[in-house]
Amino acid sequence: MSKERARRRAVREAERARAARLNEARMARRARRRRMLARLRPATVRVARQRGLLARRRRVRNALVAAAFALVQVLAWLLWASWGVSLAVLVLSLLFVPVIVTLAFDRRS
Numbered sequence: 001m002s003k004e005r006a007r008r009r010a011v012r013e014a015e016r017a018r019a020a021r022l023n024e025a026r027m028a029r030r031a032r033r034r035r036m037l038a039r040l041r042p043a044t045v046r047v048a049r050q051r052g053l054l055a056r057r058r059r060v061r062n063a064l065v066a067a068a069f070a071l072v073q074v075l076a077w078l079l080w081a082s083w084g085v086s087l088a089v090l091v092l093s094l095l096f097v098p099v100i101v102t103l104a105f106d107r108r109s
Contacts, residue, residue, distance in 0.1 A: 065101055069093055 049055075076089035 061101075061105055065097065069097055 072093055073086075073090060076086050080086060080089075
């Protein structure tokens with residue numbers, strides 16, 4: 001009886017060892033595949049947009065400023081055919097946009 005139990009235990013242990021080897025091989029393949037896929041595709045970057053009333057107001061304000069800047073550039077291009085004038089309007093716009101934004105939207109005063 002004892003020999004039969006030892007034989008069954010040996011069979012169970014052999015089966016358990018075989019299952020462990022198969023599991024290790026499967027996990028190694030899975031890890032190899034993950035490493036290979038990570039090299040092939042870039043890491044995804046999630047960009048979450050800020051929410052809330054203040055963020056929405058800031059987005060609207062920025063959109064209005066960008067639209068006004070583009071409108072000024074288009075008007076300068078349409079009104080004056082000279083490249084020099086258009087370039088001067090661009091440079092002056094780049095210099096004065098922060099000043100105008102600060103004066104128009106600053107909440108400290």
